[in-house]
Amino acid sequence: MTNHQETIKQLIEQIGILSRKQEAFKYEIFELKNKLDQLQSSIDASDNVEKATLDQTDYVVKSEPIASGHREWIDSNVHDEATIKQPSFQHHKNQNSKVTHNTPQKSKKLSPFRKSNLEKFIGENLLNKMGILILVIGIGIGAKYSIENELISPLTRIVLGYLSAIGLLGFGIKLKKKYESYSAVLVSGAIVILYFITFFAYSFYELVPQTVAFAMMVLFTVFTIVASLNYNRQIIAHLGLVGAYAVPFLLSNDSGRVEVLFSYIAIINIGILIIAFKKYWKPLYYSAFGLTWLIYLSWFVMDYSNDSHFMLALSFLLLFYLTFYLTFLAYKLVKKEGFAATDIVMLLMNSFIFYGLGYAILNDNAIGEDYLGLFTLGNAVIHFIVAAIIYKKQLSDKKLFYLATALVLAFISIAIPVQLDGNWVTLLWTAQAALLFWLGTSKKISIYEKLSYPLIALAFISLIHDWSYNYDSYYHLEDNLITPLLNTSFLTSILFTTAIGFIVFLQRKGDFISSLKEGSTWLKIVSYAVPILFVFSLYYSFRLEIEAYWNQLFSLSELENKSISDYVVTVNDYSLRDFKIVWVINYTLLFLGVIGYLNYKKIKNIVLENSILVLTIISVVVFLTQGLYALSELRDAYIEPSIYYNRGSFYLIIRYISFAFLGFSILSLYRYIKKDDIHKGFKIAYDIILHITIVWVVSSELIHWLDLAGARDSYKLGLSILWGCLFFPFNRFRYFKE
Template sequence: MTENQHKINQLFSAVERLLKKQESISSDITLLRNEIQKIQDDELKNETRKEFRQEEEKTITPSPSVNEPIREKEVVTPPILDQTKEKEEIIYMSSHERFKEEKSAQKTIVSKSKTPKSKNDLEKFIGENLINKIGIAITVIGVALGTKYSIENDLVSPLTRIILGYLAGIGLLGFGIKLKKKYENYSAVLVSGAIAIMYFITFSAYNFYQLIPQTMAFVLMVIFTIFSVIAAINYNKQIIAHIGLVGAYAIPFLLSDGSGRVGVLYSYMAIINIGILIISFKKYWKPLYYSSFGLTWLIVLVWFATEYLTDKHFSLALTFITIFFVTFYLTFLAYKLIKNEKFGIENIILLLINSFIFYGLGYAILSDHETGKELVGLFTLCNAVIHFIVSVVIYRKKLADKNLFYLIAGLVLVFITITIPVQLDGNWVTLLWAAEAILLFWIGRTKQIPVYEKLSYIVMAIAFLSLIQDWGNAYDFYGYSEEKNMPIFNIHFFTYLFVIGVFGGIHFLNNNKKYIPAFGTKNQLSAIISFAIPALIIFISYIAIRLEISMYWDQVLENSTISSNDNSTNYFGNHKNYSIKSFKAIWIINYSLVFFSILAFLNLKKIKSKSLTYISLGLMTLMIFGFLFRSLYEISELRETYLDQTLSEYYPRGLFYIGIRYVSFVFVAITLFLCYRSIRQDFVQKKLDIPFNILLHVAILWIASSELIHWMDIGESEQSYKLGLSILWGIYALLLIILGIWKKKQYLRIMAIVLFAITLIKLFAYDIAHLNTISKTIVFVSLGVLLLIISFLYNKYKNKIANETTD
């Protein structure tokens, strides 16, 4: 019965082939007939036209007087023409009708075949593809659950379980191979399921029951892997590779007994990944590669974060991450190099992720080991050597497009660049990202590869975020370090300089007109990038030095700690020189004034940027207000400390406690002068002249008030905040009135009036409450005289002021 059925199937196949050939021959015959008919129609047309012209010539006579022949010819001619047209129409009708009939017949056949096709396609997909995949998945799960149940209830002996499992896998494999000729897709699903079962059984036999030795277990797994590779390539089906190889990743976790045999797990994963590597030499199945890549590194990272122990896993972890890195590196390159295909952005990202995960894990493993932390620099250099070997092979053999060569050669440069800093300190992450950013930008811009340039902007952002994290970690380096570290000459500052140099190089390339930006010269995003990169350079430069100043004073504060049990002074316990905090705040603001003043000076002399002019003016104004609000307060605290001589037994309170104010005044004066120079430019002057003059007079009055209080405190006067300030403000208001009238500037006179109003409010609300009679008299008389003078000036120059207002 089986042989007859087989013959019937063969005959049906032969009939189908003949029918297809018949349909093909019939369509060819139809086309030939149509072509012949067309040629015949054209010939008939030409003959008819020729006869008609001949007959028409016969009907024409030279004499209009002979009427009889003309009538005869007129009677004869129409029938000939009519017959000719009739014949033409009959021929056309017959040929067109035949063509229409054939066309309608073809449409009928097509429509008949198409009507059930959509339904058949859906049914075919469900019946031939979806159901068998679901079925094999359920089968494998069923085998797993059945095995687990038999294990938990001890229904059969371990040896019997393993033998039955192998028999089930071999039977399913044999049945799948037998069906390959007729049902290839179905056969592929069965074969892949059989491979997964064989992996499952082998792992169980070794890991749970110890029925086979380790060597034999891995030999069997290697055999299954080789068979999976051959089957996947032979069937040309990713499903075999997915179920047979990547699906095998789940087995150790489904059957784990918590024994923690990491070496076995990683060896198992390595075998699977090597199988995928072999496949990649023939096929470029992206989903397969992505799945394996993601699962492997995810398992390793989770294990490292939760279960890694330096004493127990150091050598094992280092060995297997190297195997995984090399395997995926080769898998990534294999197919692309053989086919000489170009690399897209997803390929670049995968290569970089593979390199960075390997380096990051390797660095973490080594840095936690007592001996390994001395080898971090060597490990970094080894990464450079690996990439160098690959780049040399690619270059000499000309195995790929130049973009890949540039990328890998750039990785060599990156790892060589950071080898020394990595050996010295842990700022390697920032250095790595920064070096990678300039490498990608250089390749993208100079070699005109937009994808590299766009990717470099992402890496720049990551490098900047990493640098911010380093700023947070730098406090530990200074504040809590037992060793004295040199400011400026330390690894943190070198990192900042490196990042500044990287962004400076990117800025230089960005301004080179020989190279076209990835987003185009007139694109808004290119304009933003052109602004953002120099802004980052300025910001990082400012923060780098500011952080050094801040951390230096923090360290000085920590080093000032002393212990005392002095009964005579009642100072017990630990003490610190908290005046250092005031010095720290003052010097940070002094540095800020100097930094932004230098920036403004460079812009005036060399850069000459409108946007930078406004930015520098804003920053200098901000720092001036920072000085007025914060520095002057800290300066007053130092004066109080100097006058009280608190803890002077332990910390000398010298003249610099009161002299530092004049150093700060010099920096403020320089900043105000550069603000003045900046607003004198043509495109700024009319907009900011008034705001600058207001800022100038506010700063002068504020500093003058501080200086008055300073010297009155030194002179031990008790009226500095009342008597002295009120008179000073009144005098300054008078000066503003005089200056406003002289320079014809109304806003100065308004400022004077506002200042006088504040002074009077202060006088009545605060001053007179605690002043004695003499002081009250002096204040009232002084302010009254000043008001009279101001009133006199207004009256004397009222015409000038009126004319100024009219103008």
Template sequence: MSENRAKINQLLEKQEILHEKQESLSEELNELRNEIIRLKNVATAPLEKEKEIQILNENLLEDLKNIASPRVQEETKIETAKIDANPSETIKASQSKSDIEKFIGENLINKIGIAITIIGVAIGAKYSIDNDLISPLTRIILAYLMGIGLLGFGIKLKSNYENYSAVLVSGAIAILYFITYMAYSLYNLFPQLFAFILMLIFTVFTVVAAINYNKQVIAHIGLVGAYAVPFLLSDGSGKVAVLFSYMTIINIGILFIAFKKYWKALHFSSFVFTWLIFYSWFLGKYETSEHFMMGSSFLFLFFAIFYVLFLAYKLVRKEKLNKGNSLLIVANSLLFFYLGYSILSLHETGQHLLGLFTLINAIIHSIVSIIIYKQNLADKNIFYLISGLVLLFITIAFPIQLDGNWVTLLWASEAALLFWIGRTKKVSLYEAMSYPLMILAFTSILQDWFTVYNSYVVEDTETRITLFLNVNFLSSILFIVSFAFINKLNSKLKYPTLLGSWIKVTKLLSYVLPFILLFTLYYSIRIEIGNYWNQLFEDSALSIQAVGEEYSNYYSNYNLKDFKIIWILNYSLLFFSVLSLVNIKKLKNRKLAFANVGLSTLTILVFLTLGLYSLSELRESYISQSLAEYYQRGTFYILIRYISFVFAAIALTSSYFQVKEEFATKKYKIAFEYLLGISILWIFSSELLNWMDISGSTQSYKLGLSILWGSYSLLLIAYGIWKNKKHVRIGAIALFALTLVKLFFYDISHMSTIAKTIVFVSLGILLLIISFLYNKYKNSITDEEDV
């Protein structure tokens, strides 16, 4: 006994230990469950969370049962052994119906059967008609009796065989529809109104039966039959008001049943049938003089029914918005707009109200969005979708009702607003919508520039555009403000994009936005300057008939085109100079600095070629005073060159600071020094030619340039030795070599003896001086460059 008692105590202690381990493990499992639930709450929809929590609880409960009752596994093994030991039970289980067999036996066969029955009734009716076996009235009565009998039989079986009963009832309803059509169409036994009422009763009964059976198939059969009624009973009279009134009643019934039973397929079916019927009628039967008011009214009524239908689930049932729902809402809105726009465009008065109609679409959606927002009726995605439709129709309304600059301005403002909402309020839909609007706005402003600034006609003074004081320039400035706002918002790290799948687009945006902004800022002023001089040139046109001549002579002041080129270049040089300084002081953007240095260099080179050539043309006109009796050739034709030199100096200075600030490397500094040296030489050469031409010298291109280039080479070599800049010395030697080539192959060909003497002696002395400098400072000249 004492041994047994000791053993019992040991077992009790062991049991206590196991019990403590069980409680500890239970607590750990409970903590694990809570942690998983917490993590699931972050990313899982409410319904999915509830289901997953339930499954998790069941699994954890099963684990706890296994821990609390170790014998469960043994009992499971025993049950398995029992089943294996009783083969009759196994055979019985294997003889249970499979899912495929159940589907065929309980669903497919009865539907095939009812279809064959309906076909049989139709064949029998046709046979009796073809062979005149019974009178038309008797045929219809027998057919009705068969349909009603099948209906009653189906209803009787509902309590025990609901699915089978539902199929019989739906087939009976189809037979009743068909028979009513035959009675009206083939035998004229019913007037149209009576047949219409009869089929309406069938439709109402179908709705009631679908709700009672809770079977969507009955509703679909009733729906197909209901929409077929108008076509089956049509007498070609064109009474579309009756057709659409009937469809309205049907749609309201469908709205009720679909909402009550949550049958989405019924939504889609009724949506497709309604708009197909309406669109088919519009294409084939619509007459503006007869159907305008009626068609417009029913169009709005159908739109409103489906709008309410689609939103009812979201607002009342608090259902989340998905892609399918969004597609139907957008499709319903766009179909209404397209058909309404088409109806109005065919009407004499309505075609002037297209913009107003588009705006009304926006107002309708805005009212809905405000109600949703104020009452907090649905999730934010529905509000954003409806608000997106508001913005869509406002966007469409601009080009429909407005012209030119207003369209550009409103599109740009709307793009900025959508982008701001999308980034700051984290609504990716709005950000995505802003991108096509940016493209539209930019395309629109380009079109405005092309059409407005190329439409000036001399005879039409109303087309004259005052420099900067015009609506076109104002719209350009407001466009720039909008895109500057977008660009600033895009550059802020605290407002990242939520369009993860559009990462390439958003990266491209960081380059495209600044480009559009800077291009518009530059070109909006440039085109104003160009247009100002174009208008002056058009105004300068003269038609003068000299005494004794038969035909008139036509003149224009072509120097105005030279002034246009010069002032556009002056503006360009100033623009890129200011941009460099702004970037150095505030923006500090290396990519912008690189682009700006390149554009500044290009502009300087254009100035050195085309600009200086235009200045020389003005000089020639000033000297020759050609057409001075018609156009004034004053000293400003000469002074303008020095104004241009100031702008060029500003551009070179800003480029120097930009290179020094952002590109403090040897190769960039060398490149700038070459640009600076070439610019100085080119401008000095032009200035020399300018004054030698004014003074009347005939050797300007030979004597003067050769001495200038040689002297400039000497200065560069001296500077290169002083600053220990090898590239400057090499450049100077290359320039001197070019000067010598010019001397021997061009200068001496038509030069006088005195001129030849002056040039040769001058260049010889310069060469000697250069050689002396190299010899004197040969020890201090190294390959090292102090850049």
């Protein structure tokens, strides 16, 4: 029986040795795999080594990288444990205790991995943590009971608390060699007790002064970090992190010395982040990031004062921002970490928390608000330096470089409206959008092309704002009068249109390949939206100039006339508004005709062709209704002379100039209608519009001449005769077509 026990003991020891060796092999395999990944990332894709054999180790290697430095500790343990002798198997004559070594075990008797992992989790992880939690709670309940019943003095309570923590700590350290996991939990519990006992001694009983309590808690924090490194347990480091951040709040006496608080947090951050980087404990980095910005935001919202904290707030804001940015870059550039979605979130959060808080601080200050644009540009410079370093030294992967340059462009885009006003914003956004689109499509950098589209939208919105503000104010004051086609608003419109036209040209090139997914909804939207935007901006660039010219004349025509009762009567030449309507319609007909001709000869786009047909038909209808009515108003103004304004023969000549524009538009329609592949519906619509236009224009012309002749009352008879005469040529025309 004694021999069996000895054999079992030796087997258990051997299993322990093999388990620790497996851990060592696991770390070594991962380090080799990590080095191989680094080498593969630095060579061309054509030279990639097949990693099929490497994948066989995936069931052993975890996804979390292991920092360098573990190897020495593991190797030393394995070396020491390797000196244990192999178990000796003795043959026993007892028939009931025979062991057949050559008979294989049935597979169903083997313990599944899942079952053993669950048992290991419960036995080695869950139960011991529950135990230490119960222990800490028990000590707290015991302390509470002794306080409420006054069983022991305050000093005795604190001393017993420290003794309990030290005893637990010593017991945990003693068990480290054989039961490392359990030992780590005991040490963690002891550290928690030390923190809270010190807090109670300072806050509740005033047995320890603030300086001593602060020094003790800092010492506990340092010990916690050392323990986390020694045990290689991230949870202990998290415990130290929480304790470290809690110290200034637990020991606060409301002195308001925020510089001490932030200096302490900055020092803690630097130490914690060095450990997080060295041991590759990224959750520690995330925790420090969240707690630091949460503390800063809470202080800024609740206690910030512009008069007292302006420079202090900016200094520590910059320090925290750079600390987390440099840590992020260290993971990418030194550890050669891959790029993930969480990295984008972290970098964007860090950048825009810094920018948002910095903007709010500067905007609150009388001097600082003058430097908002410079501050925004400074953000762009920081990201530009990072992008330049990555590009020059060929560090990390291209995704990080593109993200950094995207942030550069984003902050430059924000700086434009922050620092500048009016047309400059539109021009710079437009130039930036065109440059990004060209770089994105020519260099095949997808993020640049994707960034150009929102910039185009922003530039267009800014252009609309400029139009609504500038052209509306030109004719209200004489100081704001402009020279048609020679003003900044028109120049801005033309430059915007030119840039959008350049983008359309690149889109229509045969070798253009968008980074947007082929056949996607976004690609379809962009392929239609950008050309529409080009035509729209080109049309309105000249139309607004025409309207502004006539609006200025109308404003300048204002006269003040005193009536008999001494009331001031304001008089304007309203015929100028009719001229504006007529010229806008004429311009529209000309614009559509020219675009239609260019499309017919060179562009040959079926969508543009159909759009021009529809818009031209609508414009002709507008001419026949609103245009002819405005022309009749001009005729009436000519017939009835004004005592304030001179009205010459141009009031009548404009009518025939407008007919010429109408004829040009009808001819441009006919050029499309005669094509064989045109839709039959358009041909029918054209015939209807042509006949209606002829009848309408001729009828209007008859009324026009009757009015000039002073025979306005005879227009009914004249129209009846005219329509009867038109019936025969129309009927003959239909006969020839059939």
